[in-house]
Amino acid sequence: MPVSPFRKLAPYAEAARLQGKVVYPLNIGQPDIETPPAAVEAMRNADLRVLGYSHGAGTESYRRKLATYYQRAGMPVEFEHIMVTTGGSEAILFALLTCLNPGDEVIIQEPFYGTYTAFAIAAGVTIVPVTAHIEDGFALPPLADFERVITERTRAILICNPSNPTGYVYSRAELESILSLCKAHNLYLLSDEAYREFCYDAPYVSALNLTGAEEHVVVVDTISKRYSACGARVGALVTMNKDVYMAAFRFAQMRVSPPGLGMLLAEAATDLPDSYFDDSKAEYQARRDLTVARLQAMPGVVCPRPGGAFYVLAHLPVDDTEEFGRWLLESFSHENQTLMLSPANGFYQTPGLGQQEVRLAYVLNRTDLAAALTCLELALLAYPGRTAPLPAMVADAVPALTA
Amino acid sequence: MPVSPFRKLAPYAEAARLQGKVVYPLNIGQPDIETPPAAVEAMRNADLRVLGYSHGAGTESYRRKLATYYQRAGMPVEFEHIMVTTGGSEAILFALLTCLNPGDEVIIQEPFYGTYTAFAIAAGVTIVPVTAHIEDGFALPPLADFERVITERTRAILICNPSNPTGYVYSRAELESILSLCKAHNLYLLSDEAYREFCYDAPYVSALNLTGAEEHVVVVDTISKRYSACGARVGALVTMNKDVYMAAFRFAQMRVSPPGLGMLLAEAATDLPDSYFDDSKAEYQARRDLTVARLQAMPGVVCPRPGGAFYVLAHLPVDDTEEFGRWLLESFSHENQTLMLSPANGFYQTPGLGQQEVRLAYVLNRTDLAAALTCLELALLAYPGRTAPLPAMVADAVPALTA
The missing domain is CATH 3.40.640.10 (Type I PLP-dependent aspartate aminotransferase-like (Major domain))
Structure with a gap:
């Protein structure tokens, strides 16, 4: 039984929090919306x-x-x-x-x-x-x-x-x-x-x-x-x-x-009115739009625009997103904040795939989400393991497919 | 995956209840004691x-x-x-x-x-x-x-x-x-x-x-x-x-x-006082004593006196307790009441064992428990598949061992 891929970075996040850093948890899909009262x-x-x-x-x-x-x-x-x-x-x-x-x-x-x-x-x-x-x-x-x-x-x-x-x-x-x-x-x-x-x-x-x-x-x-x-x-x-x-x-x-x-x-x-979902869906949709827009604007990032759930799976211009995720927690902060992400290698069974991809969950309020994405943007500019972007053909293809 | 041994008689119990019979459920260990308020x-x-x-x-x-x-x-x-x-x-x-x-x-x-x-x-x-x-x-x-x-x-x-x-x-x-x-x-x-x-x-x-x-x-x-x-x-x-x-x-x-x-x-x-268990234990102990005393007084029944849990495993003077359990639900009633028991063959892996044994759970209040045991006593006298008691040596050994 392997270690859960969502938990690999957890000890580093704990250490970062003990140092007093704010760590935005973009790694797990735990909704923050209120349970229906x-x-x-x-x-x-x-x-x-x-x-x-x-x-x-x-x-x-x-x-x-x-x-x-x-x-x-x-x-x-x-x-x-x-x-x-x-x-x-x-x-x-x-x-x-x-x-x-x-x-x-x-x-x-x-x-x-x-x-x-x-x-x-x-x-x-x-x-x-x-x-x-x-x-x-x-x-x-x-x-x-x-x-x-x-x-x-x-x-x-x-x-x-x-x-x-x-x-x-x-x-x-x-x-x-x-x-x-x-x-x-x-x-x-x-x-x-x-x-x-x-x-x-x-x-x-x-x-x-x-x-x-x-x-x-x-x-x-x-x-x-x-x-x-x-x-x-x-x-x-x-x-x-x-x-x-x-x-x-x-x-x-x-x-x-x-x-x-x-x-x-x-x-x-099950007795809730249909409008219950309208409200939570509108909130998540706004978060998705914010997340995708911000990611697509970051140089070297490729992010398809997903139609559902709380997640985006994005390509980052880094050598290894597990290393990058650790570095975010150990060595990076912006205004004493950083973020935790899920390296995508845990989502592929074929060895070697997903090494430049991450999953981000948009389950934070929009203020925190924007702050987390600012951290990511700045971290990508500062990261020593930054790589060249994907070939233009690939990067360009994505917005066309998901418009 | 086999059918749960606790559920084999369930359809017969349902049918008996639909006929208007009271069926005392001595078959499962669902406590009736109040959950601590x-x-x-x-x-x-x-x-x-x-x-x-x-x-x-x-x-x-x-x-x-x-x-x-x-x-x-x-x-x-x-x-x-x-x-x-x-x-x-x-x-x-x-x-x-x-x-x-x-x-x-x-x-x-x-x-x-x-x-x-x-x-x-x-x-x-x-x-x-x-x-x-x-x-x-x-x-x-x-x-x-x-x-x-x-x-x-x-x-x-x-x-x-x-x-x-x-x-x-x-x-x-x-x-x-x-x-x-x-x-x-x-x-x-x-x-x-x-x-x-x-x-x-x-x-x-x-x-x-x-x-x-x-x-x-x-x-x-x-x-x-x-x-x-x-x-x-x-x-x-x-x-x-x-x-x-x-x-x-x-x-x-x-x-x-x-x-x-x-x-x-x-x-x-976990914050409950130790006396919480005193009360529920005293109640279960009284039920155990009632159950064992009544069973030991029934001709041909062998019932060790257990030291714990909610159960007794008893030998009944019947050919097959699964048949007997079905008969209790289908063909027997006393003042429109009967009982459901667990045939013990479901508790043995070795084929053929437990065919004359039943498990009874004493999770009913003492009035109902006594009524259920009266039903059992009368049913054993009326059951067509009644067998000879165990050899005296065995029946006698039990009270000595468990006094």
Whole structure:
């Protein structure tokens, strides 16, 4: 089991803070938006006399309400398709344990959420990467790239949509093509939709919105980002495939039930008006626009404009972003401030890729975000390991693709 | 992944309830005692503005307070030995994933908590059973029985103390002998201590109270039973072995953090006065005494008197307790009441064992418990599959051993 890629720089950040520096945490996707007070209040006011186990798949009342949330987004989901999990994390683990046997393979577009590697190890399965490129704004690679790596052991393709770490949002056409590929090769399409509510340029299409999703699609979901409630640890595995559901339920029974207090909060959150998302989305969109504009204006930086989530994946003109990240914490400060970023090598499985890329999470208020980006701009000018920018062809291609 | 042994009879219980019967649930260990109101209040009053991720090992404030709980019981536990988990369930899974490689073996005394089988499958490891016997009150089998099954792949012995499903509490001498065995063969001693606070006849000895526990002992703990807070999903993995701790921590990072609301409740519960346990223990002890006295008075029933937990494992004079359990729900009622029990075959790995045994959980108030036991007594007289009692030698041996 490898060290979490998000934590490698943590000791340096701690040391910098002990020295009295302000360290802007652009490294993890912990939203700073307030957890909906109405949902918190409902949990507070619930009858908590005996805090007992719930049904292994979650309380029926929450599952029925959550089904209406999906139905409002056009997904034909009923409560019996929903298994409440301990965060999206557990849903990913259950999906891998259920759809794959030990030794089987799952194909994932890289760069991908580094923690998938840990889940794959825990489930005893192998991740086979298909590389997406910054020149294409991290769009879906050609299907031929997927077909080339399908073997007898391949059981599933896992997508993250909108993507952590790239922020890329798949189009309906891309989703349809990948579902067709799954059907042709009898694979499951595992779709991690943690950031579903954070799409800024076009309406979101879920894998469960596709025609013919019934047998092949397993959606992984969570309230962590949607309602800024990471600590509640409430997620869901959603599938219309009864065999997959029943197999996953046996793993769910193993740990008896999902967190009860979090479920109370999650259930109340389904009653929030649609305008709730308008406000948080507008805030994140403004942050994205600020982040992308600032990064694109920095000499040598290449930053596609992502359509969703809280992240940008950018190329920096430095030799090694892990070294640069350490240097930011150990040797740099501007007005006693610096920032922590995620080196992108942790998001690639293919050795050597992502060494000049970073993921930045825009989960700070705009004042702090602007200050952090000023630190980054000045640091890039001062960094001894600065390299030449990418060839003009590549750097130019990006704005055109993402305008 | 097998169907949970606790759930096999669930559809029959549901059908019985739909017919209007009262079904006393003696099948699962869901305490009915009130969750401590002071702990619930503290959680309600906490600052829940942004419900963020905690540290992967749990909040430092809770870990520091939990360390004092262990210290009060004479265990040399510091906060850095404690990893907060999502219920005891996750601690068991992490312990198996950490201390064993796929294909390795863990020895467990049977009958054992049936869900260990599911965790072993999820971790890719093999359970090797050593059988304990009702004639001995389910005491620790001779060490020679363990030595006989130790192989090159054996990495650990897992005990549950007090035991679910037998209620047996290990003596200090038994624990010392099993730790010596672990040391001699370089095995981990995994000790599931979920029921630590429920010991009725003698002070409890934890595996962490033993001299020389540092390198070998990994304790699995939970607040589920201790504070009647099963739904909070807060447990802990406790070990002084730094390598084990760090390896487990990588699995903990995978799922980011344990449930935050539950941790707030758990932290407040550590402030409860010692008398809190006196009250709940006295209640459970009275229920145990009632249950054992009633069972021992039923012709043909053999019931050792357990020293702890909420369970008795009893021999019934019936051909097959799974059949009998179904018959109780489908074909029997007394004043429109019946009961649900756990057939003990789900607690044995060796095929054929436990077919005449049941586990009964005494988690109902004494009025309901007495009514349930009356149903059982009358049902045994009426059941068509009634068998001869055990040989007198065996039936007689039990009270002598457990007086």
